[in-house]
Amino acid sequence: MSAADRARPITIIGAGIGGLTAALALADRGFAVEIFERAPQMQEVGAGLQLSPNALRVLGRLGLMKDLLVHGTRAREVILRRAFTGRPIASVPVVASDGMPYVSIHRADLQAVLLRAVDRSPAITLHLGATLQALTPARGGLDLWFISGEGRHRLQASLVVGADGVRSSIARRLGLAAATPSGAIAWRGYVSRDNGGGPPPGITAWLGPRRHAVAYPISGGRETNLVLIEPMKRMTLADPAGLAYRFRSWDRDVTSMIAAAGDMTGWPLNVVPPDRPWRHLDDRLILIGDAAHAMLPYAAQGAGMAIEDAAVLADALARAPSRSAALAHYEAERRPRIAKVRRRVAFHQRVYHLPWPLNLARDAALSLRSPDSLRDDLSWLYDWSPPRRF
Numbered sequence: 001m002s003a004a005d006r007a008r009p010i011t012i013i014g015a016g017i018g019g020l021t022a023a024l025a026l027a028d029r030g031f032a033v034e035i036f037e038r039a040p041q042m043q044e045v046g047a048g049l050q051l052s053p054n055a056l057r058v059l060g061r062l063g064l065m066k067d068l069l070v071h072g073t074r075a076r077e078v079i080l081r082r083a084f085t086g087r088p089i090a091s092v093p094v095v096a097s098d099g100m101p102y103v104s105i106h107r108a109d110l111q112a113v114l115l116r117a118v119d120r121s122p123a124i125t126l127h128l129g130a131t132l133q134a135l136t137p138a139r140g141g142l143d144l145w146f147i148s149g150e151g152r153h154r155l156q157a158s159l160v161v162g163a164d165g166v167r168s169s170i171a172r173r174l175g176l177a178a179a180t181p182s183g184a185i186a187w188r189g190y191v192s193r194d195n196g197g198g199p200p201p202g203i204t205a206w207l208g209p210r211r212h213a214v215a216y217p218i219s220g221g222r223e224t225n226l227v228l229i230e231p232m233k234r235m236t237l238a239d240p241a242g243l244a245y246r247f248r249s250w251d252r253d254v255t256s257m258i259a260a261a262g263d264m265t266g267w268p269l270n271v272v273p274p275d276r277p278w279r280h281l282d283d284r285l286i287l288i289g290d291a292a293h294a295m296l297p298y299a300a301q302g303a304g305m306a307i308e309d310a311a312v313l314a315d316a317l318a319r320a321p322s323r324s325a326a327l328a329h330y331e332a333e334r335r336p337r338i339a340k341v342r343r344r345v346a347f348h349q350r351v352y353h354l355p356w357p358l359n360l361a362r363d364a365a366l367s368l369r370s371p372d373s374l375r376d377d378l379s380w381l382y383d384w385s386p387p388r389r390f
């Protein structure tokens, strides 16, 4: 980056997983950062997250691993089971070849770890309750307009990182095609270990026709996070009670968790079009995370990709001679990777939801695979490392 660009703080819109990690990665590379978040308080919804080794490698290099492992639960494998009988189909190893773990964690715990690190960094300022309302090109940068408790105010920024999520208001203001409904909905809830319906330990996915369920430990194993994915019908959102009925003939572990979870929250799943441009306004603005490439959660990689984005962006900005060279390098690195992950997500979507009798062929084929060959399928994903100098 030029000396003039380096002299001014980098502005991040959105303090989600992508925005917070980007702030930490940029501060680590010597940049001053200001984050603007519309929420007046940082509160994560009660749901869990799987963090795969590729994402943990970035967080580890930021010095967060010890803290994460206090709250997260390590998994060695993801067990795939049949929806109705619960019979195991295959165990997919998830620890990377260098031993980097795979962890399931409560989102609030991950957010708290990131926020503590942000608080400790003298290079980062976090503004809560500040909603970006407009952005316009100005001499030598962009004018950003925020609304907060103190009214409307303007900020001049030289480089903006748009990390404002799948419903990105930045994308809307830039006139980009909106995220589109995928036709699926995810129901999220959690079950206390003491609340009966004890699910199997570790990470389990039950595969059924047009639906699947995933359960994994969070809060240090005191709770189990349950995610149910099914087609989104017009009335689905208004009918959470119908969930138990729609999953009534599933494995008892699933039905008892649904009963114990009580009201689950529905999240219609939207995806960002793959051709959404990421660089805007004369390379004064770059989109990252879900704002750039929100995808279906069938490979548990959305947050992982936002975390990878953060590391690659910080490294590119630190090393490239100019802003444009940095963003061009960033995009050249990230586009093929995101496209490959999206292809894997589409593959999981097809294979997870196969109808009878194709599901029998899938199960037979998977049961013949050795754990090593299943691990090899995903080594390109989990063995990814952030740039060496990061």
Ligand SMILES: Cc1cc2nc3c(=O)[nH]c(=O)nc-3n(C[C@H](O)[C@H](O)[C@H](O)COP(=O)(O)OP(=O)(O)OC[C@H]3O[C@@H](n4cnc5c(N)ncnc54)[C@H](O)[C@@H]3O)c2cc1C
Binding pocket: 013, 014, 015, 016, 017, 018, 019, 036, 037, 038, 039, 048, 049, 050, 051, 130, 131, 132, 133, 163, 164, 165, 166, 168, 169, 170, 186, 188, 227, 267, 269, 288, 289, 290, 291, 297, 300, 301, 302, 303, 304, 305, 306
């Ligand atoms: C059911 C489900 C399960 C998932 N499971 C996994 C998983 O296991 N592993 C995984 O890696 N990923 C998973 N994901 C994906 C993951 O949740 C997302 O990819 C990730 O949270 C995206 O992070 P982000 O920082 O890009 O966006 P967000 O987390 O959406 O953050 C955006 C932030 O921007 C703020 N904001 C928005 N507009 C403005 C504005 N105008 N001004 C200021 N601030 C603004 C918002 O308040 C928010 O804090 C899952 C997703 C779903 C739906």
